[in-house]
Amino acid sequence: MSMLGSLTRSMRPLVERHPRLAMAYRHYCDLEHLARMPVTTPFGFKFIGPEAMQSGVFEPDEVRVVQLILRESDALINVGANVGYYCCFALQSSRAVLAVEPVPNNLRVLYRNLLANGWGDRAEVVPVAVGAQRGLVEIFGGGTAASLVEGWAGIPSAYRQTVPLARLDDIVGERYDDQRCFILIDVEGAELGVLRGASRLLDLGRAPKPIWMVEVAIDEHFPMGIKINPNLRETFEMFERAGYAVGAVGPTLARVSYDAVREIARTGINTLNSHNFVFADAARLDALIAALGATG
Secondary structure (H helix, E strand, O other), rough: OOHHHHHOOOOHHHHHOOOHHHHHHHHHHHHHHHOOOOEEEEOEEOOOOHHHHHHOOOOHHHHHHHHHHHHOOOEEEOOOOOOHHHHHHHOOOEEEEEEOOOOOOHHHHHHHHHHHHHOOOOEEOOOOOEOOOOEEEEEOOHHHHOEEEOOOHHHHOOEEEEEEEEHHHHHOOOOOOOOOOOEEEEOOOOOHHHHOOOOOOOOOOOOOOOOEEEEOOOOOOOOOOOOOOOOHHHHHHHHHHOOEEEEEEEOOEEEEEEHHHHHHHHHOOOOOOEEEEEEEOHHHHHHHHHHHHHHO
């Protein structure tokens, strides 16, 4: 642990009693990553970030799925790229990368990770939040938990900053129309807004059809009083209308029916043991499920 990290953690009980001091404390916690030196991960790339990422134990099931999908992809579009963990996997595999991330401190670490590996000229970084419209928006928190949803994961409303907002269709444009795209979305509760601004990418007739992996919280991290994701049904049904099958990421990739999702939304009872989901056409999803079974 760095000296800055030790100092900020020892101060936490005191500063949390004072809102302005607490904001400054969180800001310096976010900056802690900047004080670190890159380490070589077990995957072979250099990285600055949370220790779980540096040691290679972060989201092991998701990493297996990402690596498998990247094998048959030409480009990764990473919305909510954070400090670039999954971007590094794509760049290591010589895939094109479009990283979209709005939080300034995350971007600083992302830039360092790209440069540490000599990838500064191989990735495109767009420093915006993504939603259904264009403009400015407030984002709450920092690090891996930053969200456009006020009250997300208990983040105080005072811990906020203004960032630009853009539509994914506008960011991507036509540049990947003839390529096999892998679209990875991790936006902490704001998934529906991203999809509403991605109608061109979700077009039923688009070919080749992208593969998507989307983090969708079902019954955790929501502001107080919200027990189940209020956008759950609509989020999944956008993919259903676009002709996608869905699989839940876990030790294996398990098929999920849209009716099961509708039942969760109706009853408030979560029957899915996952918060990351892969959306692909049925044949490609079956192939991914088989491949994961063969390597599991």
